[in-house]
Amino acid sequence: MLNYDIVVIGGGPAGMAAALKAKECGVDSILILERAETLGGILEQCIHTGFGLHYFGEELSGPEYADRFIQLVDEQKIEYKTDTMALEITENNIVYAINKTDGLLEIQAKAIILAMGCRERPRGALNIAGSRASGVMSAGTAQKYVNIDGYMPGKKVVILGSGDIGLIMARRMTLEGAQVKCVCELMPYSSGLTRNIVQCLDDFNIPLHLSCTVVNIHGKERVEGVTIAKVDENRRPIPGTEEYIECDTLLLSVGLIPENELTRAVGINLDPVTSGAVVDEYRETSHKGVFACGNVLHVHDLVDYVTLESQTAGEGAARYVLGKTEAAEYITTKGVNGVRYIVPQKVNIRNSGDVKLYFRVGQVYKNAKTVVKYNGEEIISKKRPRLAPGEMENVIIKNDMLKNFAEGGVIEISVEV
Amino acid sequence: MQKNIICVACPMGCAVTVEIAENGDILSVTGNTCKRGDAYARAECTNPVRSLATTVKVNGGIHNVVPCKSAGSLPKDKIMECMKIINAAQAEAPVSLGDVLVSNILDTGVDIVATNHCPAK
Ligand SMILES: Cc1cc2nc3c(=O)[nH]c(=O)nc-3n(C[C@H](O)[C@H](O)[C@H](O)COP(=O)(O)OP(=O)(O)OC[C@H]3O[C@@H](n4cnc5c(N)ncnc54)[C@H](O)[C@@H]3O)c2cc1C
Ligand code: SF4
Numbered sequence: 107m108l109n110y111d112i113v114v115i116g117g118g119p120a121g122m123a124a125a126l127k128a129k130e131c132g133v134d135s136i137l138i139l140e141r142a143e144t145l146g147g148i149l150e151q152c153i154h155t156g157f158g159l160h161y162f163g164e165e166l167s168g169p170e171y172a173d174r175f176i177q178l179v180d181e182q183k184i185e186y187k188t189d190t191m192a193l194e195i196t197e198n199n200i201v202y203a204i205n206k207t208d209g210l211l212e213i214q215a216k217a218i219i220l221a222m223g224c225r226e227r228p229r230g231a232l233n234i235a236g237s238r239a240s241g242v243m244s245a246g247t248a249q250k251y252v253n254i255d256g257y258m259p260g261k262k263v264v265i266l267g268s269g270d271i272g273l274i275m276a277r278r279m280t281l282e283g284a285q286v287k288c289v290c291e292l293m294p295y296s297s298g299l300t301r302n303i304v305q306c307l308d309d310f311n312i313p314l315h316l317s318c319t320v321v322n323i324h325g326k327e328r329v330e331g332v333t334i335a336k337v338d339e340n341r342r343p344i345p346g347t348e349e350y351i352e353c354d355t356l357l358l359s360v361g362l363i364p365e366n367e368l369t370r371a372v373g374i375n376l377d378p379v380t381s382g383a384v385v386d387e388y389r390e391t392s393h394k395g396v397f398a399c400g401n402v403l404h405v406h407d408l409v410d411y412v413t414l415e416s417q418t419a420g421e422g423a424a425r426y427v428l429g430k431t432e433a434a435e436y437i438t439t440k441g442v443n444g445v446r447y448i449v450p451q452k453v454n455i456r457n458s459g460d461v462k463l464y465f466r467v468g469q470v471y472k473n474a475k476t477v478v479k480y481n482g483e484e485i486i487s488k489k490r491p492r493l494a495p496g497e498m499e500n501v502i503i504k505n506d507m508l509k510n511f512a513e514g515g516v517i518e519i520s521v522e523v
Numbered sequence: 524m525q526k527n528i529i530c531v532a533c534p535m536g537c538a539v540t541v542e543i544a545e546n547g548d549i550l551s552v553t554g555n556t557c558k559r560g561d562a563y564a565r566a567e568c569t570n571p572v573r574s575l576a577t578t579v580k581v582n583g584g585i586h587n588v589v590p591c592k593s594a595g596s597l598p599k600d601k602i603m604e605c606m607k608i609i610n611a612a613q614a615e616a617p618v619s620l621g622d623v624l625v626s627n628i629l630d631t632g633v634d635i636v637a638t639n640h641c642p643a644k
Binding site for chain 2: 150153154155165166167169170173252253254255256257278281282300301303304305308309491492
């Protein structure tokens with residue numbers, strides 16, 4: 107059996123930032139386990155620029171952003187094993203992992219940081235009628251084909267879902283000579299960033315059809331076309347609005363789900379809205395010594411936020427290992443009236459610092475207010491010219507406020523228009 | 524002539540309308556909620572620029588392609604022409620992050636540089 111103070115599962119931006127912070131806080135015995143052949147996570151395939159604007163003050167591409175952290179991991183001599191898949195974690199914080207050179211690894215950890223990222227919702231989750239022809243794939247799979255393997259998966263493309271990955275791939279496929287016929291979005295608004303709609307669709311005259319979906323996929327061996335239709339307010343296709351579009355490829359960009367198989371198997375409490383663990387302000391889960399950060403905790407749109415959150419988790423894990431944790435008296439947080447979720451879901455009021463709460467709204471609002479209440483009483487109110495589901499919001503609870511709260515209290519955040 | 528632009532200088536995404544004279548002079552900018560929107564809309568109408576990110580073919584590397592980007596902004600209407608040149612270029616492994624893969628593309632003064640490493644196979 108191997109022994110480490112901290113085992114980090116996942117070597118994407120979350121895992122690397124958490125490991126680096128834990129090291130900085132004084133923990134030396136750290137091991138990162140990464141399933142892929144290199145560190146970097148999903149960033150390796152996100153070759154467009156726009157990463158790191160907040161954190162580095164520069165517009166980097168995904169691989170450049172990842173490279174800065176890979177270099178730091180090397181400089182700090184943090185151990186990692188690539189091509190290594192974590193299989194299980196146990197009640198006593200033992201991690202089982204497997205790779206070709208070591209075979210089965212049994213690693214006793216004092217603390218574990220979960221940083222497994224997320225994966226895309228597969229077609230199965232969608233229930234589109236039609237054949238099982240080839241040419242239907244997730245936008246992320248297409249991104250890997252084009253950007254890493256240098257292979258174009260199709261020539262005439264329809265994209266279902268207007269999340270950022272779908273928008274980015276609309277531009278990428280167009281640049282490589284494909285004809286992107288349209289992007290269909292089930293909702294009456296796009297969940298992608300406005301900047302991406304302008305620079306990925308409008309720049310190339312690619313139409314965005316809102317309140318629209320794909321109802322049928324045609325073709326036997328290879329996709330030959332799709333039927334799209336308008337949907338009503340209950341997201342049901344409206345008969346008579348069907349339109350046939352010829353294409354050889356359908357990309358699905360219909361959302362990401364945190365990859366929490368390991369988390370679930372050991373019985374860690376999950377939040378049904380985020381599909382990630384329920385955590386406190388240091389991102390500690392319901393299981394002592396197990397922390398979670400990045401997309402495995404909740405889906406982030408900006409990698410900079412992943413980095414910041416993971417530093418918090420790395421610090422939390424280090425404090426735990428070094429025996430610096432305070433006694434806990436928790437209050438809980440709750441999103442109401444337009445706020446879908448808040449992370450962290452609970453906060454220790456004995457914490458000696460300020461606490462940042464991240465939250466997401468469920469629809470687009472203009473000229474609204476976000477209101478924070480403690481046990482029903484308003485404590486913070488912020489005017490927000492624009493709120494959108496695709497853009498994570500945050501609010502800081504100052505420590506002098508926190509000190510006045512009592513165990514069992516509830517913080518609610520809501521939107522008021 | 525009227526041009527409708529969505530300002531992306533901040534997440535508000537204001538719809539801005541620019542009135543342009545026959546000779547190309549900008550007559551008015553309306554719909555923006557702040558000064559930055561005015562500047563953004565004027566630049567979009569006179570000299571729109573974009574950064575470009577794509578890949579270049581690699582011979583003998585662990586992957587077939589290496590990602591790259593324009594080291595500065597390129598005129599928007601030259602993007603597709605730049606793609607043709609970049610797609611005709613090839614690099615020999617190993618490629619290091621920051622290597623210049625195409626220099627001074629289309630005489631714009633902008634280099635196309637690698638944004639990742641591609642070790643030899
Ligand atoms: C297809 C796709 C495209 C995206 N494109 C963009 C984009 O264009 N712009 C943007 O800002 N954000 C994008 N994102 C969001 C992006 O994931 C985050 O910004 C950020 O990369 C999340 O970091 P992370 O470390 O939490 O997850 P990841 O980067 O996904 O890293 C998780 C790592 O954990 C590893 N792992 C998982 N399970 C195990 C296991 N059991 N054992 C060992 N290792 C494991 C994975 O191999 C992976 O390397 C995209 C996400 C996806 C899924
Ligand atoms: S005009 Fe001003 S407020 Fe409106 S999107 Fe542009 S920068 Fe933002």
